[in-house]
Amino acid sequence: MSKRANSPVRSGDVVEVTVDRLAQGGRGVARYEGFVLFVGRALPGDRVRARVTRVKRSFAEAVTQELLEPGPDSITPPCPYVGTCGGCPWQRLDYAAQARVKESQVREAIERIGGVESPPMQPILAADETFGYRNKVEYTFDQDPETGIVSAGFHKAGSWEEIVPVDPCLIADQRGVPAQRTVVAWANRHGLAVYDRDAQSGLLRALVVRVGHATGEVQVHLVTGPTKNGLPRMAELVDDLEAEVPGLVGVLHSQTDSRAEVAFGDDPPEVLWGRDWFEEVLGGKQLRVRSNSFLQTNTAMANRLYDLVLEVAAPTPDDVAYDLYCGLGSITLSLAPHVREIVGVEVVDEAIECAKENAALNGIENVDWQVGNVRPILKFAKGVWPDPTLVVVDPPRSGLVPKVVRRVCEAKPDRIVYVSCNPTTFAGNLPMFREHGYELTYVRPVDQFPHTSHCELVAKLEPIEGFVPPREEDIVYGRSKQDRRARKADAAAALDQTDASDEPTA
Known part of the structure; x- marks a missing residue:
């Protein structure tokens, strides 16, 4: 267990602290016996039990193990995956408080790093809609080792290996959710395997769903490991997507054997059905947006x-x-x-x-x-x-x-x-x-x-x-x-x- 000379904590210690504020990057800032801790998965005012993961000269890093008492701006999030999924760490924080924190952090960065006293700041332009706003979602496939059931979701908070099955993702444009469900159902119906990057075997890697906010057009891009004879049951997948996804304009497939976790293929995607672009309206201009x-x-x-x-x-x-x-x-x-x-x-x-x-x-x-x-x-x-x-x-x-x-x-x-x-x-x-x-x-x-x-x-x-x-x-x-x-x-x-x-x- 490492401990710096001026530090009251060692790596592995479990301490109870109250979070004062959020630092750049979103971690909570707390003090233990006057020593600064950056605490992951904690919000302002939270009283938490946290495990120290790293100790440096003037600070230590920790991760929340248990929320003992929520802060004053804490709310009950609508998403059941908050706390396990790593995608929306601030969903437990009231949105008005989120906006205040972000405005404060921008000001602080400009003053401290930029060296600008009294920066010419305007109030933050807060979001109109705080859910259903993402026009692009990249799902990673996962498979239960016991049942073989395939799911699609996002990385677990603090992990690059574990995947949390999420259905639906509340910040995603909900017009894309039927595509996720249709592909997962198709994979399970035919017993398809998720790609193993170490063994370089299996099939399913990632699913990218994009939705034209103004047009409602939906593009589905399936990323797999290499296939010698093309995508199995391809025609059935296309038929299922056509039937279940309103606004569908394109079904794409690409392949990669990269050991990195990627949501794109080695070559331009193959168009299985429809076209390789969808339409969007942005800045008053009509845009054609291609898969990558x-x-x-x-x-x-x-x-x-x-x-x-x-x-x-x-x-x-x-x-x-x-x-x-x-x-x-x-x-x-x-x-x-x-x-x-x-x-x-x-x-x-x-x-x-x-x-x-x-x-x-x-x-x-x-x-x-x-x-x-x-x-x-x-x-x-x-x-x-x-x-x-x-x-x-x-x-x-x-x-x-x-x-x-x-x-x-x-x-x-x-x-x-x-x-x-x-x-x-x-x-x-x-x-x-x-x-x-x-x-x-x-x-x-x-x-x-x-x-x-x-x-x-x-x-x-x-x-x-x-x-x-x-x-x-x-x-x-x-x-x-x-x-x-x-x-x-x-x-x-x-x-x-x-x-x-x-x-x-x-």
Whole structure:
């Protein structure tokens, strides 16, 4: 049992604590004899019995074993799987309290990691609907070792191996639930086996169900292990889905022998029936979405997010805009009618093909689509494309790398709109922008994922008045070796500033 010199607990100890608040990432923050504990599966005000799992220099990690007394904002969740399924850890927390926590966490990240005092925060844009909002659900198959019964569900909280059968998932669009039930019934009727990744035997791996929120169109994608002679009983499965799933437009099948747990195949999926795309309406534009295309999973809130992007960007007919990390072009197409021209940049070739198709579908012709990594494309763009007056970035969870920040700022746009799915990495980008002459002038959290710790935001950065660029040798974030050292130093400083009262990963 490990124990640090200044720690009152050892790994394996069981302690009783009261949770003060939630840290970045969703774990509860408590103190035991003055020592900070990050407690999984606990909410503010909860009195819990928790088992210590890891001890570090200034904090320890623990997981709740027993809820002794719920906190004041705790409610009885409608889902019977809460506590075992890992999908909705905050469902036991009143939604108004969830929104307050997320707004507070965004503010805290910007202040502590971003170094912005009194950030220009707007109130959180809370979700209209807190259940039935997910337009895409990825189920993992499981099989009872004794009965052989197949089920579909999600990972057990705290486990990558155990699956909790869930039917129905309450945050999923309920129009997709008949597809889950039909596939599971078909599998059990024919005694099909779930794929064993270690033995590389069996069949069923994952089921992906996608629903067009505005159209009601349903796409079913079955992922299996390799099959020599195609999917067994394929015709019967298709007939069953046609009969049981209103709005069905496509049944797809893909195969993989990957040892990783994945919800996609090694090759583009085979269309067993119908088409390989479904229709959605987003940002007032009609979209065709293919099986592996990224689409915001909460369509209703994505519409509000894109409306907010338009409001914050305030596009004009004279604007030249760049939309970086554009995906299948949802934001690009929303901006296009309001600007002179716009460039959409995305590294995934299939996404750009979808974007071009969607532009044609909506009669939009003022977009230049570019496939590739953002940094080299921005380097190429200088002197070749018109300088942008507006730049929109919607990067992955890892945020922007320093050289992309530098390239964006060197283009000298009038404003930069940053759409982030990870407030912590967004906050980490803010010192980089300041170093290159841009400051935060607006930020608003957006809750697209009720009952989870995830939060998005829309922010605006504008040129710093009277900014004097640093000498090349003084630039910290845009240089590889210095950047690595600086980011490590920033991470350590951010942790020290929290006085061990924030997530250790911040």
